[in-house]
Amino acid sequence: MDESALKKIMQEIEIPPVDANAQKRAANLALAEFKAHQKEKSEKSAQGTSILSRLIGRSTPKTGKNDMKFGKKGFVFAGTGTALAVVLVAGLAMQGGQMQDAAKQTSGGPHNFSNVAQNITTSKLSLPGIFDVFGGEKDAADEAMPLASEVTAPPGTAEASPAYIAAVEEKNEEALEKALRTGDSTMPVPVEAPTDRLQLPEKAPSAFKLDDGMEVAQNRADSRAAPEREEAKRKAQAPAQDKMAGTAPGASSPGYAGEGAVSSSEATTIYPEPYPYPQPMPMPVSPPVDYYPQPYYQEQGRDRFPEYKPNSFKVAQEEPVSTFSSDVDTASYSFVRRELNAGRLPPAQAVRIEEMVNYFDYNYPVPESREEPFQPTVTIVDSPWSPGRKLMHIGIKGYEITGEKPNSNLVFLLDVSGSMNAQDKLPLLKNSLKLLLDSLKPDDTVSIVVYAGAAGTVLPPTKVSERSTIYSALDNLQAGGSTAGGAGIELAYQLAEQNFNKEAVNRVILATDGDFNVGITNREQLKDYVAKKRETGVFLSVLGFGQGNYNDDLMQALAQNGNGTAAYIDSLSEARKVLLDEASSTLFPIAKDVKFQIEFNTAQIAEYRLVGYETRHLNREDFNNDKVDAGDMGAGHTVTAIYEFVPVGAQSARSVDDLRYAAKPAAEVQAPIAESKADSPFANEYAFLKIRYKLPSEDTSRLITRPVTGQDQLTLQKVECGPADSCPASASDDTRFATAVAGFAQILRGEVNMVEYKLDDVLALAQQGKGNDEFGYRAEFINLVRLAKAFENR
Amino acid sequence: MDSGFWMPDAQDTELIKRAQAGDAAAFEALVNDYYGIMFKMAFKWCGDRTAAEDITQEACIKLARGLDSFRHDSAFTSWLYRLVINTAKDWFKSQNRHPGAGIEQAEHVAAPEASPDDIILMKQVWAQIQILPEGEKEALILVVSEGLSHKEAALILEVKESTVSWRIHEARKKLESLFGKEKKYG
Numbered sequence: 001m002d003e004s005a006l007k008k009i010m011q012e013i014e015i016p017p018v019d020a021n022a023q024k025r026a027a028n029l030a031l032a033e034f035k036a037h038q039k040e041k042s043e044k045s046a047q048g049t050s051i052l053s054r055l056i057g058r059s060t061p062k063t064g065k066n067d068m069k070f071g072k073k074g075f076v077f078a079g080t081g082t083a084l085a086v087v088l089v090a091g092l093a094m095q096g097g098q099m100q101d102a103a104k105q106t107s108g109g110p111h112n113f114s115n116v117a118q119n120i121t122t123s124k125l126s127l128p129g130i131f132d133v134f135g136g137e138k139d140a141a142d143e144a145m146p147l148a149s150e151v152t153a154p155p156g157t158a159e160a161s162p163a164y165i166a167a168v169e170e171k172n173e174e175a176l177e178k179a180l181r182t183g184d185s186t187m188p189v190p191v192e193a194p195t196d197r198l199q200l201p202e203k204a205p206s207a208f209k210l211d212d213g214m215e216v217a218q219n220r221a222d223s224r225a226a227p228e229r230e231e232a233k234r235k236a237q238a239p240a241q242d243k244m245a246g247t248a249p250g251a252s253s254p255g256y257a258g259e260g261a262v263s264s265s266e267a268t269t270i271y272p273e274p275y276p277y278p279q280p281m282p283m284p285v286s287p288p289v290d291y292y293p294q295p296y297y298q299e300q301g302r303d304r305f306p307e308y309k310p311n312s313f314k315v316a317q318e319e320p321v322s323t324f325s326s327d328v329d330t331a332s333y334s335f336v337r338r339e340l341n342a343g344r345l346p347p348a349q350a351v352r353i354e355e356m357v358n359y360f361d362y363n364y365p366v367p368e369s370r371e372e373p374f375q376p377t378v379t380i381v382d383s384p385w386s387p388g389r390k391l392m393h394i395g396i397k398g399y400e401i402t403g404e405k406p407n408s409n410l411v412f413l414l415d416v417s418g419s420m421n422a423q424d425k426l427p428l429l430k431n432s433l434k435l436l437l438d439s440l441k442p443d444d445t446v447s448i449v450v451y452a453g454a455a456g457t458v459l460p461p462t463k464v465s466e467r468s469t470i471y472s473a474l475d476n477l478q479a480g481g482s483t484a485g486g487a488g489i490e491l492a493y494q495l496a497e498q499n500f501n502k503e504a505v506n507r508v509i510l511a512t513d514g515d516f517n518v519g520i521t522n523r524e525q526l527k528d529y530v531a532k533k534r535e536t537g538v539f540l541s542v543l544g545f546g547q548g549n550y551n552d553d554l555m556q557a558l559a560q561n562g563n564g565t566a567a568y569i570d571s572l573s574e575a576r577k578v579l580l581d582e583a584s585s586t587l588f589p590i591a592k593d594v595k596f597q598i599e600f601n602t603a604q605i606a607e608y609r610l611v612g613y614e615t616r617h618l619n620r621e622d623f624n625n626d627k628v629d630a631g632d633m634g635a636g637h638t639v640t641a642i643y644e645f646v647p648v649g650a651q652s653a654r655s656v657d658d659l660r661y662a663a664k665p666a667a668e669v670q671a672p673i674a675e676s677k678a679d680s681p682f683a684n685e686y687a688f689l690k691i692r693y694k695l696p697s698e699d700t701s702r703l704i705t706r707p708v709t710g711q712d713q714l715t716l717q718k719v720e721c722g723p724a725d726s727c728p729a730s731a732s733d734d735t736r737f738a739t740a741v742a743g744f745a746q747i748l749r750g751e752v753n754m755v756e757y758k759l760d761d762v763l764a765l766a767q768q769g770k771g772n773d774e775f776g777y778r779a780e781f782i783n784l785v786r787l788a789k790a791f792e793n794r
Numbered sequence: 795m796d797s798g799f800w801m802p803d804a805q806d807t808e809l810i811k812r813a814q815a816g817d818a819a820a821f822e823a824l825v826n827d828y829y830g831i832m833f834k835m836a837f838k839w840c841g842d843r844t845a846a847e848d849i850t851q852e853a854c855i856k857l858a859r860g861l862d863s864f865r866h867d868s869a870f871t872s873w874l875y876r877l878v879i880n881t882a883k884d885w886f887k888s889q890n891r892h893p894g895a896g897i898e899q900a901e902h903v904a905a906p907e908a909s910p911d912d913i914i915l916m917k918q919v920w921a922q923i924q925i926l927p928e929g930e931k932e933a934l935i936l937v938v939s940e941g942l943s944h945k946e947a948a949l950i951l952e953v954k955e956s957t958v959s960w961r962i963h964e965a966r967k968k969l970e971s972l973f974g975k976e977k978k979y980g
Contacts, residue, residue, distance in 0.1 A: 006969060009919050010939035015834045016843045023833075026851035027825045031818060033858035038816045341918070343925050779911050783918050790972055 305349035306553045308614040310751055313607045313646070313655040316600045322610055323618040325630035326594035328585070328637045329559065331544055331552065331568035333359035336748065338570040340787045346748060350552065353612030353745040354641065360741065360777055362638045362734040364397035373591045373633065374398050376689055378708050379735050381716035383644055384765060385743055385757035388653030392643040392708060393735050394689060398590045401635040407504035408444040408587055413492035415512035416477050417452040424570065425546040429511050430474045432543065432575035439583035440464045447495045448473055451488025461499045489529065496538045505587055506538045510558065513546040523554060531561040531629065541586060543578070544568040556615065563592055563632045581775070585634030591693040592632040593701065596641060597623040599688045607655055608645035611742050623692060626701045640738050684709045718768050736769025737778060744785055759789050810870060814861055821861070825854050831871060832878050838935050839882040841920055853881040872950045879932055915973070922972055930965035933958045
């Protein structure tokens, strides 16, 4: 990037227009502060005793908007002190409205879990709005809310009486004490042992931006900071006079900026560091210089991924048949993208090759009829990462639904537990679901079930045409409490069954960060339950959110057992891809229990390995057993599987030696095509591909077969040549791109086969295979590879 | 301040003086006049509209108490930059939030006519800028994005001019290592 390019990027950034309301609010708050300041200047003797200056003294870096938001929740707090000052000093009537609003809200939202409060561990409780000096009280806010409402000034009162303020203060004190008494009940932190390449200081999760100005909940502090807060509070209780900016000891930057521009050091001494996730100990604040680069994955400690080993090479003679289930999930790619964009290397276990490859849409030929939902496309190319080996691409694409789409009966099962209270969780979820509504038909029905400490129906089955009802149900969701996912699932299925429509797609859509800690928490039990419900025709899809607490393992298991897909939503644009652009594949199944079985011709192939699909392995006998569940495909879904194999004769590319006592070692099968077995009908065949699937409404599987022959062999590189006769046929852009993605994923996993293959090679191949790239997904991948290069030489 | 860069015009100076003397109306006008500039700076710092609004609001509140310390020996805008940058740092510290990633999601970031490639690159470059060390980030924003000279930036950041140059050099080196060989694979 040269100077002018950087300049262009940095100068052409488009600044969003100033929001007039935000400006007005800021100006009003500043004005109140200004007047208070002037007043203090004029009556210096009253310092520290007047309620006003005490309140003002608590103005903090987090005052203002957040607190105003919080104010709506009905509790008057530190930052609101500034707002109170407006009432007191300026007597602005506008604040009366705020108060009224606050009082209204306190009486409870549409879903008021009365028993949540008991379940809430103080550490998990979290509310939008940030407390400053009173940080400790946050934990007690739940208990305190009704208290606050008792003392809320009557709506419309232009002036808060000192008695009122004192009452609020008193309640605040009580709340704080209560919180401190309750003590530290934070859940233990099950930290997975970091692997040797995973180590580094902790870092807060990346911030998040959602577009339409929705309320963005803030990450919560955890109660472990309570002692610090106590201290902070004590400090804040001290007479306010030396809280005036600049006079605090340690205020830096003398001179130019003057004492007015409060320096960072002051804030750290007074305010506790809120931390979004439970941490075993207060975090050392690392000096900013150490921030860049951040070469390692930073263990947030609680993301969980299934354990598996990469597939190794198998000797074709010993195990000539390979069987696996299809997988159309894409969660892994989104997670990897998120980590890389945040400057971290994703943990190897989070990288599932098949999900990375299947994230992209490939243009495989599609059959016309619904009777045969897909046809296989097979391509053989030389392996770019191991000389002498070859890759076998198997691709299928489901037909697209044209014409009238079936109706949908959807039940959204939403996690609103405390762990969902982050910008990239509940708020993103609400917006994602609004997007999904756009892809539904007006007479489709949706219902909403939420669960936290308890489960409840927030929206009974409602037609999509009644959009405002659905929106208001969504908008009223708030996060807090523990996570009884099990109870919620039962309730959701009940609703779906009540409203069951034989002609429609009946589906529960579970949106969660996967942190089930109350109710049916037993994984096997949950899986069985979901599998049993699948039989009744209600399917389950999973949308994963958030990071730091993400239980990928369980999400995968649930979706697999519920005939659904698991997608990971890390941004609104990802939500758009999954729920809008690919709504029909997410919603409308065209085939279920799709299984692949490949029998390798031992006369041609010495060794093979399946690239990815480790978590989708099936036994050989499972293939013909229709009772064994496997992955499903929605309309327009593509599935790509890649085998790497060593042809017979390529001894140097072998991973193991032949057995001395084997009947006929592969090394001695001198059988290049058409020689010793010229008479064999299979002489030209590498392998035989079988695919089994069921139509969504059927219980008996159907079979598609296709031999893989020498004619499927193409050149991986794009070949530019004239109409010369010997010009080798070149593979499609899709093959090149899928190969690049598979290569990238393996490099990220640190696989041994990839030592010679570098990210630059991935880049070159991906560029060649970029093709049309209508939505820019492939371009995004290419840029991800560039980002990953920062880690390559470490 | 020898160059006298961005000395506020007489009207603004007048306004500031009146506000410093305790004139509330003047202060309000001042805040409204400079809100946009402060917001723009905050947005560049964090790449997130909501966060930028919070930071700007906080900076306005700080201005109420801090204005007295403005001594008219520099441009008011540069003094404001300093205020906004400090507020932003405090804000992120208090949120224990790391700047960045916001811009990844920001929909306003690129000009509407830009190609998808450009938009993605722009987002990624900004995301990387967000996670630069603070010193490098602020130097880069002031010099490359705001178009100030190294000297002007040095005054605002209260460091030596050579420090600014060095930080910009370092920042560009890092960005180049990430996005450098742009055309090589094409």
